[in-house]
Amino acid sequence: MxxxxxxxxxxxxxxxxxxxxxxxxxxxxxxxxxxxxxxxxxxxxxxxxxxxxxxxxxxxxxxxxxxxxxxxxxxxxxxxxxxxxxxxxxxxxxxxxxxxxxxxxxxxxxxxxxxxxxxxxxxxxxxxxxxxxxxxxxxxxxxxxxxxxxxxxxxxxxxxxxxxxxxxxxxxxxxxxxxxxxxxxxxxxxxxxxxxxxxxxxxxxxxxxxxxxxxxxxxxxxxxxxxxxxxxxxxxxxxxxxxxxxxxITDVPDFPNLSHHSREWMGDRSRSFMLKLLTQPPLNLPLETAEQYAPSLRYFWADIAKGDSQFYFPEFPPQLNQYFAQFGAITPSGNCEATVPNGAGKPIDNQAVLTLKDLEE
CATH class of the missing domain: 3.60.21.10 (Metallo-dependent phosphatases)
Structure with a gap:
């Protein structure tokens, strides 16, 4: 391995x-x-x-x-x-x-x-x-x-x-x-x-x-x-x-609380990834500033991986918060990122019923 x-x-x-x-x-x-x-x-x-x-x-x-x-x-x-x-x-x-x-x-x-x-x-x-x-x-x-x-x-x-x-x-x-x-x-x-x-x-x-x-x-x-x-x-x-x-999968032998363990595992390894996200385009923050914000983003990628998440960091300035809010399961208008007919506003990353257009139409 x-x-x-x-x-x-x-x-x-x-x-x-x-x-x-x-x-x-x-x-x-x-x-x-x-x-x-x-x-x-x-x-x-x-x-x-x-x-x-x-x-x-x-x-x-x-x-x-x-x-x-x-x-x-x-x-x-x-x-x-x-x-x-x-x-x-x-x-x-x-x-x-x-x-x-x-x-x-x-x-x-x-x-x-x-x-x-x-x-x-x-x-x-x-x-x-x-x-x-x-x-x-x-x-x-x-x-x-x-x-x-x-x-x-x-x-x-x-x-x-x-x-x-x-x-x-x-x-x-x-x-x-x-x-x-x-x-x-x-x-x-x-x-x-x-x-x-x-x-x-x-x-x-x-x-x-x-x-x-x-x-x-x-x-x-x-x-x-x-x-x-x-x-x-x-x-x-x-x-x-x-x-x-x-x-x-929530638990396996040797990892009885797998969900918690793996979320922490990902959080422990997220710092360099978050620093890169903060310092590269489009944010382009100075490294010193990025290092101040990175700890708040410890679970950011884990929550993206989970799906149907929304993001708000009260300690961030409005412009930075607006940027990270885009990664949530919402659009700028406040609706779900992806919707199904008659289901606007319902998160669909994990549970959904998608209505497909008939092939004959």
């Missing part, structure tokens, strides 16, 4: 957390399981092999894509796998063509899943700072979407396509979690009337909406608040809806 003293992830709970989640999920009448990347901490071949073996024991099919943690280098090393190796580990979980790092399959009658690879590397094999879909993959996707007439389309991609943080695509700290050619992807998805995106990377509970498209990003099982989701898609005469229920 690759380790770092500054990691936010409590990777020590990996195995008991996923076992507890899978124990719950196997009690439900599930059609399939989606895992949108970051399956391992640092692409360890032993961990990829373990997960593939564990998923093969489930009573329902599972589908995966690679996250940045899963392929830290383009080429395999003595510690981690490379891009070419990833599909070979997961041939039972979407990659029927193990020579291609993206795939599509009909997972239920009339339901098509598209699993994309947003990891990029330079000529030396070093991982890019943002996500990207290369031209070959985009051309393949355009062809797949053109042939998916009348199907319900589910798209999995690790990096964020819609913004989950204020001006995320413009901020250097937020850009690294986004797909750099998101506008091109969004154009293709709108043309095909695709409405559901499933992403990871940011490790927070958040649902972003833009027009008819909803992007559901889910936090990590190994970091606060240790969430996973159960979704129910219903296509009825009155409306097509997606009900979203979030669940959390």
């Amino acid at each position: 690759w380790d770092s003293p500054h990691r936010f992830h409590l990777v020590e709970v990996s195995i008991p957390a996923i076992e507890q989640a899978l124990d719950h999920l196997t009690q439900l009448d599930l059609d399939f399981l989606l895992l949108p990347g970051d399956l391992t901490q640092h692409g360890e071949p032993e961990n990829h092999a373990w997960l593939a073996d564990r998923l093969s024991c489930l009573p329902f099919p599972a589908y995966v894509i690679p996250g940045n943690h899963d392929i830290p280098h383009a080429f395999a090393t003595d510690k981690s796998i490379g891009l070419k190796e990833f599909p070979h580990y997961y041939q039972k979980f979407g990659y029927s063509n193990p020579d291609q790092p993206y795939y599509t399959c009909e997972i239920l009658p009339g339901v098509r899943l598209i699993g994309l690879n947003s990891n990029t590397f330079n000529a030396e094999g070093q991982q890019g700072h943002t996500g990207y879909l290369d031209p070959e993959q985009m051309a393949w996707l355009q062809q797949v979407l053109s042939e998916a007439t009348g199907e319900v389309i589910l798209v999995m991609v690790h990096h964020n396509v819609l913004e989950h943080l204020p001006r995320q695509s413009q901020n250097p700290m937020g850009q690294r979690y986004m797909l750099s050619n998101a506008p091109e992807l969004l154009t293709l998805l709108r043309q095909a009337n695709a409405q559901l995106l499933f992403t990871g990377h940011l490790h927070v509970q958040d649902i972003a909406q833009q027009g008819n498209l909803s992007e559901i990003t889910t936090g990590s099982l190994v970091s606060y608040p240790h969430p996973y989701r159960v979704l129910e898609y219903r296509q009825e005469q009155q409306a097509t809806t997606l009900q979203i229920e979030s669940h959390h």
Whole structure:
């Protein structure tokens, strides 16, 4: 297990957390399981092999894509796998063509899943700072979407396509979690009337909406608040809806109060992250001033990860408070950041019923 003293992830709970989640999920009448990347901490071949073996024991099919943690280098090393190796580990979980790092399959009658690879590397094999879909993959996707007439389309991609943080695509700290050619992807998805995106990377509970498209990003099982989701898609005469229920791992052996422990763990490691946020654009505060405010932001990222949070710091000047309020589940007008029809003002990051536009409309 690759380790770092500054990691936010409590990777020590990996195995008991996923076992507890899978124990719950196997009690439900599930059609399939989606895992949108970051399956391992640092692409360890032993961990990829373990997960593939564990998923093969489930009573329902599972589908995966690679996250940045899963392929830290383009080429395999003595510690981690490379891009070419990833599909070979997961041939039972979407990659029927193990020579291609993206795939599509009909997972239920009339339901098509598209699993994309947003990891990029330079000529030396070093991982890019943002996500990207290369031209070959985009051309393949355009062809797949053109042939998916009348199907319900589910798209999995690790990096964020819609913004989950204020001006995320413009901020250097937020850009690294986004797909750099998101506008091109969004154009293709709108043309095909695709409405559901499933992403990871940011490790927070958040649902972003833009027009008819909803992007559901889910936090990590190994970091606060240790969430996973159960979704129910219903296509009825009155409306097509997606009900979203979030669940959390609250305790595991050796960590009987996991939620409290992991929130403190994240808070203990937040200072340098908060100093960077305060001193970089758009705030650009002097370091001395930032050091005064940083302690108040100890749980800021943990509360973002939890979802449905609101932020107000009485000790901050109005302009600074206004900035941090934007990160809450509200818009500048005071409404919920994302709303559903007839549900304005209701937080939806963790529990929601999204109303989707009918494909015929």
